[in-house]
Amino acid sequence: xxxxxxxxxxxxxxxxxxxxLRTLLAGPAHGHAISKHIxxxxxxxxxxxxxxxxxxxxxxxxxxxxxxxxxxxxxxxRARFYRLTPLGRKQLAVEQSKWEAFxxxxxxxxxxxxxxxx
Amino acid sequence: MNPFFRKLRWLxxxxxxxxxxxxxxxxxxxxxxxxxxxxGLAEEQARWxxxxxxxxxxxxxxxxxxxxxxxxxxxxxxxxxxxxxTMASKRLFTxxxxxxxxxxxxxxxxxxxxxxxxxxxxxxxxxxxxxxxAELAQ
Numbered sequence: 001x002x003x004x005x006x007x008x009x010x011x012x013x014x015x016x017x018x019x020x021l022r023t024l025l026a027g028p029a030h031g032h033a034i035s036k037h038i039x040x041x042x043x044x045x046x047x048x049x050x051x052x053x054x055x056x057x058x059x060x061x062x063x064x065x066x067x068x069x070x071x072x073x074x075x076x077x078r079a080r081f082y083r084l085t086p087l088g089r090k091q092l093a094v095e096q097s098k099w100e101a102f103x104x105x106x107x108x109x110x111x112x113x114x115x116x117x118x
Numbered sequence: 119m120n121p122f123f124r125k126l127r128w129l130x131x132x133x134x135x136x137x138x139x140x141x142x143x144x145x146x147x148x149x150x151x152x153x154x155x156x157x158g159l160a161e162e163q164a165r166w167x168x169x170x171x172x173x174x175x176x177x178x179x180x181x182x183x184x185x186x187x188x189x190x191x192x193x194x195x196x197x198x199x200x201x202x203x204t205m206a207s208k209r210l211f212t213x214x215x216x217x218x219x220x221x222x223x224x225x226x227x228x229x230x231x232x233x234x235x236x237x238x239x240x241x242x243x244x245x246x247x248x249x250x251x252a253e254l255a256q
Binding site: 030031032033049054058062063064070073077079 | 121124125138139141142143145146148149150152153171172173174177178181182184185186187
């Protein structure tokens with residue numbers, strides 16, 4: 001069992017919201033499940049600190065991008081489930097295209113394939 | 119619902135929200151502990167590991183609470199309460215402060231309104247700028 005993954009990437013400022021929104025696209029989830037999903041899907045490269053996860057969730061709730069309700073978890077305990085609102089879905093599309101544009105721009109600068117050949 | 123009204127409703131349900139947040143975090147710790155246990159840690163150790171990972175619980179609560187808005191209002195309320203409590207406990211100081219500030223402010227106001235009516239207020243005619251002064255030259 002691996003306790004400490006070899007290397008870990010720092011979460012960039014502002015990306016946590018996007019990760020949360022994208023995770024909730026699959027369906028409602030509670031805070032712990034969201035954090036584990038992000039960690040697992042990123043192959044343990046991204047670790048969401050609990051200290052920033054819950055403030056982020058409540059911030060998104062205040063903006064009405066997610067809605068929260070109490071429900072029973074898979075183990076039958078009461079948990080606060082978050083789900084994406086239509087507004088959040090729209091915001092996710094916006095944020096995602098912004099992020100993709102950013103990645104493309106970074107890629108163009110870091111790997112200038114066309115120019116260096118000349 | 120408008121974000122402002124949501125926050126306003128949260129403000130009225132403050133106590134409820136606090137309890138909910140605590141329950142939410144408690145659930146997180148339990149889940150985390152359960153996971154550690156599944157990975158082979160003893161129950162006690164698993165709980166401690168989960169608690170350690172969460173870090174500073176009070177700070178986390180505070181940061182989350184800040185997202186509900188009204189932090190400035192809350193702090194203002196605290197400051198005001200503190201001010202009035204200090205004033206109530208230090209009667210002599212309060213008395214001296216009030217009895218030196220009140221006449222000062224009062225006198226200033228009186229003198230200013232006097233000056234205002236004499237020097238600054240315009241003359242009681244319809245177009246004061248067009249007034250001219252005429253004198254007879256000898």
